[in-house]
Every structure is written in structure tokens, then in C-alpha cells.
Amino acid sequence: MTAKTWLITGAGRGFGHEIARAALEAGDQVIATARNPEQIEAALPGHEDHLLAVRLDVTDSVSAADAAQAGLERFGRIDVLVNNAGYGQAGAFEELTPQLIDRQFQTNVFGTFNVTRAVLPAMRAQRSGHILNISSLLGVVGTDWWSVYCATKFAVAGWSEALSKELGSFGIRVTSVHPGQFSTDFLDPSSLGMTDLRIDDYRSLDAERRDFVSGRNHDQPGDPQKFAAAILTLASLEQPPVRWAAGSDALASFQGRAAQLQDSAAQWHELSSSTDSAAQTK
Numbered sequence: 001m002t003a004k005t006w007l008i009t010g011a012g013r014g015f016g017h018e019i020a021r022a023a024l025e026a027g028d029q030v031i032a033t034a035r036n037p038e039q040i041e042a043a044l045p046g047h048e049d050h051l052l053a054v055r056l057d058v059t060d061s062v063s064a065a066d067a068a069q070a071g072l073e074r075f076g077r078i079d080v081l082v083n084n085a086g087y088g089q090a091g092a093f094e095e096l097t098p099q100l101i102d103r104q105f106q107t108n109v110f111g112t113f114n115v116t117r118a119v120l121p122a123m124r125a126q127r128s129g130h131i132l133n134i135s136s137l138l139g140v141v142g143t144d145w146w147s148v149y150c151a152t153k154f155a156v157a158g159w160s161e162a163l164s165k166e167l168g169s170f171g172i173r174v175t176s177v178h179p180g181q182f183s184t185d186f187l188d189p190s191s192l193g194m195t196d197l198r199i200d201d202y203r204s205l206d207a208e209r210r211d212f213v214s215g216r217n218h219d220q221p222g223d224p225q226k227f228a229a230a231i232l233t234l235a236s237l238e239q240p241p242v243r244w245a246a247g248s249d250a251l252a253s254f255q256g257r258a259a260q261l262q263d264s265a266a267q268w269h270e271l272s273s274s275t276d277s278a279a280q281t282k
């Protein structure tokens, strides 16, 4: 199998770090990007020939273009883009300020767009490539206290599905990846966004969720190294899935959502089809 070149965002820790390490260990070349690239060089010693560590804050479209350019100058191509950088903004919708919501979308959604925009011209010219967008289980199932994070991850999933159709004829594949709960820094105060704004009506929901988060931090059931190994498998496929569940919890959420849609379609069939124009129903 010929070696691939990867560009990975948020590669300083968590999933991004594990995917970068797995790709390097498989003999691939990696443009590993992070807000602090020194973090990457320290964490992945001994791979200098195949590793380019580049500064990239995904919210900055200029830094995205510069990182892609630096990678192309060094390795000549980008075969796999992993849009991984992101974080969770927790809290009831009414407790989140517009600034917190804006930052969440700038990172998880517009950041993903920035990096993809920077990489696509090279993939189109190659007539090949695979873009893996890290969405979430919460990009399939809406959950209270996570509504804004869910909105970003649903956005990533819907955009990925449409993009897979738009880019298919250029030989570029797109997969939205939906992890369940994995033991990274995701629930850690170093990553998770919280809010100080408290509304009395949400007090018990907030207390319950905060307890869950502090009890589960770094004790989630998913193994990030096994996740990275699965990402390498997906990247090796001729026809990768358009959406993929990572972990048994995510798998159950796919199945639950499919059953819910079936039930809803059956229960509301008559009312749903009643809105077609007369010409359509003939």
C-alpha cells in the first residue's frame, strides 16, 4: 500500500494526537496542526522525516491556508484531511451568551469549513482524497444541556453528507465520524466550555449534568487509540461510509435514531402526505 499524507487539526492532544501517531506508525506522512505546534513535536519524537508540525487555529482562515500550503510544499499532496479540532460548549441554551455560541460555531463549524476550503483545491487537482469530519453521537441525537454543541455537530454531519455528493465525481470521499464517549480531555475543564450564567429553572438539570461530567472525566468507555486505529481503517477504504458510529454507545444512537424516524414516519404518515398538491397525488 502506498503511503498517504494526512492533515490533522487539533493534533496536540486527544483524538488528533492519537490519529497522528497511528498514521506515522503506519509509515504515512503527517501534517499535524495545532494552536501550539511545539506540543506536537514534543509528543511525537523520532518521526521528523514524516512529520510536519504546523501552527493552525481553525478559527483563522489565513492560518488554515498557510498550514495547507506549508504541508503541500513539504509533501506535495494531501490525501486525508481529518477535521478534528473542536470542543463542547455545555449549558442550557438560555444560559449561554451569544459570544459563547459564536465561539462554538466559529470553532466546530466555520473552523472545519476554513480548513476544508484550504485543502480542497489540492484534492480536486489530484482527483482524490478523503475528508473525515469529526462530528459526534450528539450530531445524531439531540440532548438537553448540550443543545448548542449538538447544533454544531448536526451541522457538520449535514454538511458532510451534502459535500460527499458534491465531491464524489472528483474522487473525493467524505465521512462524518460520530464518536460516543471517549477518554480524552473532552470533558476536562481544559477543554469543556461551561457557563457562569445560572437561571433557577435549570438548576437541577445543571447540577445533574455537572455531576455526570466531573464523575466521567477521563473515565469514558471509549479508547482513543482504538478510535485512531479505526480511522486508519476508514482511510484505507475505496468506498468509505458517509457516516460512521464510533463506539457501542454511538452505534446504539444510530439504531435508535433510525427506529425513531421509522416510527415517526409511520405515525404521521397521513398528515405528512396530506400536504402534497392535488397534481402530485394523482
Ligand SMILES: NC(=O)c1ccc[n+]([C@@H]2O[C@H](COP(=O)([O-])OP(=O)(O)OC[C@H]3O[C@@H](n4cnc5c(N)ncnc54)[C@H](OP(=O)(O)O)[C@@H]3O)[C@@H](O)[C@H]2O)c1
Residues within 6 Å of the ligand: 009, 010, 011, 012, 013, 014, 015, 016, 034, 035, 036, 056, 057, 058, 059, 084, 085, 086, 087, 088, 107, 111, 134, 135, 136, 137, 178, 179, 180, 181, 182, 183, 184, 185, 186, 187, 191, 220
Ligand atoms: N472525546 C469524546 O468523547 C468526543 C465525542 C464526540 C466527539 N468528539 C469530538 O472529537 C474532537 C476532538 O476532541 P477530543 O475528544 O480529542 O478532545 P480534546 O482532548 O479536548 O482535544 C480537543 C482538540 O481540539 C483542539 N482545538 C480546540 N479549538 C481549536 C482551535 N480553535 N484551533 C485548533 N485546535 C483547536 C484542541 O487544541 P488545544 O490543545 O490547543 O486546546 C485539542 O487538540 C472534537 O471535535 C470533539 O467535539 C469527542
